[in-house]
Amino acid sequence: MTPRPRRSFHLSWVSLLAVFFACLALVPLGFVIWATFATGFETATTLILRPRVAGLLMNTVLLIVLTVPACVVLGVALAWLTERTDMPGARLFSWLSVAPLAVPAFVHSYAWIGVWPGLNGLAAGVPISIVAYFPFLYLPVAAALRLLDPGLEDQAASLGLTPRAVFFRVVLPQLRLAILGGALLIALHLLSEYGLFAMIRFDTFTTAIIDQFQSTYNGVAANMLAVVLVLCCLVFLGLDYAIRGRQRYARLGSGVARRTSITPLGPMRYPALLLPIATVAFSLGIPALTLGHWLLAGGADIWRLDAIGLALWQTLRICLIGGLATTAAAIPIAWLSVRRPCAKNRLIEGCYYLASAMPGVVVALALVTITVKVATLYQTLATIVFAYVILFLPRALVSLRASIAQVPKELEQAAESLGRSPARAVLATTVRLAAPGAAAGLALSSLGIMNELTATQMLAPNGTRTLAIAFWALTGEIDYAGAAPYALLMVVFSLPLTWLLYQQSKKIAGR
Amino acid sequence: MTLLEIWTLRKHYGPVTAVDGVSLAIESGSRTAIVGPSGCGKTTLLRLIAGFEAPDGGSITFDGALIADERSQIPAHKRGVGIVSQDGSLFPHLTVEQNIGFGLKDDAADRKIRISELMDMVELDRAMLTRRPDELSGGQQQRVALARAMARRPRVILLDEPFSALDTGLRVATRKAVGAVLSAAGITTVLVTHDQAEALAFADQVVVMRAGRFAQVGTPREVYAHPADPATAAFLGEAIVLAARLENGQATTMLGQIAIHDRNRQGQAQILLRPEQFSILPHQGTEDSASTNFTSGIITDVDFCGPSCDLAISLDKNPDFSLRLAMASQPLFEKGARVQISVNGPAHVFS
Known part of the structure; x- marks a missing residue:
């Protein structure tokens, strides 16, 4: 038997798969570039440089500039109160600060309109966005707070800093990466959200693209708006990259971290409750109030079980198929990024994150344009699942990576030494042991799919009526009572998945 | 002159008594080593002196003034007690210069001079000032941590197993260097360690601690040659x-x-x-x-x-x-x- 170069075959087919999926994921970005060139410079500039685009850009910038800093302040304050103080009910409020994620953004809008029917424009967009999206900041900041080395705070105190100065000079700087990550996520969501803003008649690029799409199907104008939207996304990604730089805030040394210290609030212990209570009132109380109101007012009549049952079945089916596809597509790159960390693989991984940062509307627009040329694919299950894979792959990737990293590489080697081929060794050890991470990835991508409205309504096969689409259609007909059961079901099915997200963030922090 | 005096100090965590009524006097300018197996309460004792924990009984007096008893404690940031921990606890988001100058006023006129002075004292090249802590070796990190603790000219520096994360060879060299720097500056030093050779080599006064109590207090030769009981004897060598x-x-x-x-x-x-x-x-x-x-x-x-x-x-x-x-x-x-x-x-x- 002649010796073979070790692993070469094995390595190549996993890499090949990863590169293949990465290329697919970059299709929407490629479409935007293609669209710019295909339109021609002159048409493109006239379509982009017009007052309408300036107005949309103004709206978008104002929305982000007002919402993101408010989310940062709220998220950090809540995280500090729930993780590092003796505020009563800290554990409960920690969970309640994540729970708003179980309410789809457009249901938040629906709930606020139910309480204040006249709400519209920026004045409505900012507060609703804050309550819908601040958990994206709260989660990473709370996790980072739990991971901070308490020795550093002790050290700062011994160097003469007051507790207040310790927070601003030692704690806050170390939360920078978590804050930056959360802020980027919120900014990207604000750029790509459709339902929330459409319902309160606040125009953003995404709502404008969908309006264009619905009036002039596959028009050049929509494509050019998508170009500007993608440029906005790239600006934020670039900003994040520039600020983040190459800095690592890794824990130095090997000492075992002590449990983080708890700051006594003293006389502020009960007044401090005002902030979480007010947050919960707006982020969960208002949806509960509106849903409760319509469910009571609607009575038994709104529970049209045949329609609701069909929507539920379709939603669960598409969530499962989409979730499975997303998780499966994430396996090659997850394995590579943990087991073969090199510049090439980091680049491939970066492609997935870049692709998923594209707003759903751009992904949908790209796939519509491409699939109408291949008539057999337009509005098929394959197309919508493809869109979900692009949009939600990083969710599955994060869970998979974490669980693969926990499987010692030595197990694979042991299996190989017992006579398994490299591929079989991976299957018998790492894949088996990473199954919980895969399940979590499946759940998290399903959560995204369940509450996805933009791409679903543009791409799903004719006659598809998921919970989100049915809800949207009914609110469009001003049948707010009839829409309530669909909203309730989405919240009920999202809650356990949100709980999983919450538990996972705690597990990553080692608790 | 006695600088730091501990009197029947007690501290417990739930049912576990970490420090069980210990008393100790530490002379100004002296070096004291508290040595004991892990879990004997030595780190808790150090944290009580630093002000990171509040005692459940007894008292700590610093330069004749009460700084902690069971009723009230002066917070850590007002004690003027420096500490160097096992892993250095350098601020990972700051450069070496910012770390050393952390406790100094930002607008202090002599800030730069003081930082350079400290770098010389701990024998680090000034070219390292712009580096980040993760670009330093373990021994260099400990030197920066020492310089940072000395920046505010504390009268006492507490060393919490600062050498145990280092390799054997580096450990001895760093211990000698740290001892020399602190002696030259006339700073009273309290070292906590589980390494009896380190304690004997470093200190003028060795405190052997076991299960929250002091098994013996004395000079290194005294405790080694005349240990109080067989367990202490076996622990010291x-x-x-x-x-x-x-x-x-x-x-x-x-x-x-x-x-x-x-x-x-x-x-x-x-x-x-x-x-x-x-x-x-x-x-x-x-x-x-x-x-x-x-x-x-x-x-x-x-x-x-x-x-x-x-x-x-x-x-x-x-x-x-x-x-x-x-x-x-x-x-x-x-x-x-x-x-x-x-x-x-x-x-x-x-x-």
Whole structure:
């Protein structure tokens, strides 16, 4: 038997798969570039440089500039109160600060309109966005707070800093990466959200693209708006990259971290409750109030079980198929990024994150344009699942990576030494042991799919009526009572998945 | 002059008593080492002095002023007590310069000068000022941590196992360097460590701590040569504890007659011998049964560890007893070799 170069075959087919999926994921970005060139410079500039685009850009910038800093302040304050103080009910409020994620953004809008029917424009967009999206900041900041080395705070105190100065000079700087990550996520969501803003008649690029799409199907104008939207996304990604730089805030040394210290609030212990209570009132109380109101007012009549049952079945089916596809597509790159960390693989991984940062509307627009040329694919299950894979792959990737990293590489080697081929060794050890991470990835991508409205309504096969689409259609007909059961079901099915997200963030922090 | 005084200090976490009523006086400018096995409460004691924990009883007095008792504590940031921890606890988001200057006022006129001075003191190249902590080696990180703690000219610096994360060679060098810097600056130092050799080499005053209490307090030579009990003796170095009958300044043991200091002690007692008091020589001729100067035996087991050997010797007179001790390596130390053992110098008698 002649010796073979070790692993070469094995390595190549996993890499090949990863590169293949990465290329697919970059299709929407490629479409935007293609669209710019295909339109021609002159048409493109006239379509982009017009007052309408300036107005949309103004709206978008104002929305982000007002919402993101408010989310940062709220998220950090809540995280500090729930993780590092003796505020009563800290554990409960920690969970309640994540729970708003179980309410789809457009249901938040629906709930606020139910309480204040006249709400519209920026004045409505900012507060609703804050309550819908601040958990994206709260989660990473709370996790980072739990991971901070308490020795550093002790050290700062011994160097003469007051507790207040310790927070601003030692704690806050170390939360920078978590804050930056959360802020980027919120900014990207604000750029790509459709339902929330459409319902309160606040125009953003995404709502404008969908309006264009619905009036002039596959028009050049929509494509050019998508170009500007993608440029906005790239600006934020670039900003994040520039600020983040190459800095690592890794824990130095090997000492075992002590449990983080708890700051006594003293006389502020009960007044401090005002902030979480007010947050919960707006982020969960208002949806509960509106849903409760319509469910009571609607009575038994709104529970049209045949329609609701069909929507539920379709939603669960598409969530499962989409979730499975997303998780499966994430396996090659997850394995590579943990087991073969090199510049090439980091680049491939970066492609997935870049692709998923594209707003759903751009992904949908790209796939519509491409699939109408291949008539057999337009509005098929394959197309919508493809869109979900692009949009939600990083969710599955994060869970998979974490669980693969926990499987010692030595197990694979042991299996190989017992006579398994490299591929079989991976299957018998790492894949088996990473199954919980895969399940979590499946759940998290399903959560995204369940509450996805933009791409679903543009791409799903004719006659598809998921919970989100049915809800949207009914609110469009001003049948707010009839829409309530669909909203309730989405919240009920999202809650356990949100709980999983919450538990996972705690597990990553080692608790 | 006593700078730091601890009086019947107590601290418990739930049902676990970490510090159980200990008292200690630390002289200004001295070096004290608190040594004990892990979990003995030594780090808790240090954290109580630093002000990171509040005592449940007793008091701490600093320069004549009460800084902590069970009712009130001066917070850590007002104590002026410096601390260097096991891993250095350098702020990962700041450069070396910002770390060292962390406790100094930002607008202090002499800030730059002071930082340069400190870098020289801990013998670090000033070119390192712009580096981040993760670009430094473990020994360099500890030097930066020391410079940072000294920046505010504290009168006391607490060292919490600052050398234990370093390699063996680097550990000794860093310990010497840190000791020299602190002595030159005249700073009172309290070192916490689980390494008895480090404690003995570093301190003027050694505190042996066990299960929250002080087993013994004394100079390094005192606690090593005259430990309070067999457990303390064993903790501070290899100890051979033998049953003996005392009479007129002589102890009669299975190793023969051994001198003791105390002529007045009579009757049964336990005595302590250290390995360096033993000489092991090749067995010569027939044994003179009347001689009490040496005992003969056979080496039954040898673990060769390079410079030293761990020996097990079974005594001719008492074959059931196996004498175990580490000695500097010799070609003689082979399994089955016949040797004669003699003991030098007086033995310590446990009270």
